[in-house]
Amino acid sequence: QVQLVESGGGLVQAGGSLRLSCSASGRTFSTYVMGWFRQPPGKEREFVTGINWSGSTTSYADSVKGRFIISRDNAKNTVYLQMNSLKPEDTAVYYCAAVRSTVVFRSSAAYGSWGQGTQVTVSS
16 A cells, blocks of 8 residues: 655635645555545545546546646656635545546545545635
């Protein structure tokens, strides 16, 4: 399994932007589908976005489509989540996840490796 560490969370005003990063250990990062999930206060963890090994296939939750962009740099073993036009309802702990696959899964059950999470708080 790959070890994941998220960074970049923080407090931002509504309408602002943040970029999250997820760094992975190991030399097989390019074989992993990467996903971002979030867990709002008092709610279940939910899919945000995912990307395949080459970046040619991405998937987004409807709630973030057009505002969030996922990307990856396999040379740096890092996946990014650019979050624009943030809303208070985007407030959550954001988790990076990985699965060795060619399919971008939207279910958290498919992912075997998880980061510790990073808090994103959007104030109104």
